[in-house]
Amino acid sequence: MKSLVRYTVGIILVCAILMYAASVMDKTSGKSGKDILTIYNWGEYIDPDLLKQFEKETGIHVIYETFDSNEAMMTKIEQGGTSYDISMPSEYTIEQMEERKLLLPIDYKKIPNIKNIDDDFLNLDFDPKNKYSVPYFWGTVGIVYNPTMLNGQNFDSWDDLWDPSLKGKVILVDSAREVLGVSLNSMGKSLNSIDTDELQAATDKLIKLAPNVKAIIGDEVTQLMVNGDASVALTWSGQAADMMNENADLTYNVPSEGSNLWFDNMVIPKTSKNIEGAHKFINFMLDPEVAAQNADYVGYSTPNKAALKLMDPEVVNDERYYPSKEVRNNLHVYKNLGKEKIGEYNEFFLKFKMSIR
Secondary structure (H helix, E strand, O other): OHHHHHHHHHHHHHHHHHHHHHHHHHHHOOOOOOOEEEEEEEOOOOOHHHHHHHHHHHOOEEEEEEEOOHHHHHHHHHHOOOOOOEEOOEHHHHHHHHHOOOEEOOOHHHOHHHHHEOHHHOOOOOOHHHOOEEEEEEEEEEEEEOHHHOOOOOOOOHHHHHOHHHOOOEEEEOOHHHHHHHHHHHOOOOOOOOOHHHHHHHHHHHHHHHHHEEEEEOOOHHHHHHOOOOOEEEEEHHHHHHHHHHOOOOEEEOOOOOOEEEEEEEEEEOOOOOHHHHHHHHHHHOOHHHHHHHHHHHOOEOOEHHHHOOOOHHHHOOOOOOOOHHHHOOOEOOOOOOHHHHHHHHHHHHHHHHOOO
């Protein structure tokens, strides 16, 4: 009898534990409700204090997850396993998500702070009239380098990366469009080229760059540059800003042939279970003080014209991060090239990587 009692008690205890675990999992699994907001963003791409502030002001609990590529983000949203309420994809991905009907339209009656966004960053080709997306950050692709470790290169031209004196010194980001874009730009070709012969020529030129390549990596480049373990890297403007904040010897330049001008926007995926909360979050992030604090933390350029007035003038007036409209006219936004052509980019990029010894 005692063993039966112990067995029964044991079953009850196990059931209680399972019920508690299920309760905890239900709160943290990303299933959104009116009191939960699940955000899917790039790593280190928001000031954590702002998430706490949003929670305090609204009573909405934030579940925060990160992704490391637009493609991974879109695939997960398309699969629908997690009910994301907010995400921050890049421009060409927004176009793809629109095509696949993965986004909900924005109700601007609920976002009065849209008035704070500079008109230059609204109504762009990837989302006319901003039906599905609201500007978050923008920036450029360029070269961060340490002049004290080099032979006078200033990287006014992409071709400077091919200088024989840089053998084993150049770090590249692990991204097909950015790396092939360097070669295409250096040849005077479009970043959105769909000409196979041009892509082949760009790859052939990259293969000639291979002896200069130290590594093709991701976020690890920051510490390598900060610590002086590397002297030159292809990177994004905000990442360069982080590096320069930690190492005053570093500087950043966008070569004269032009480069990529990118935009990351806030969107509401169709998986959202808290559409009202998603609009509250977008409006919160467009508040000038919030946007200024976020830009100071993240290091990328804000499209929020009201926030710029609250930020350090040295930063706002630095054309490395806030290039003039004239300079921006020589920069190009990635277009959605379609699955087949992106696959071709990836194949050429792999061919280049395999050429590195």
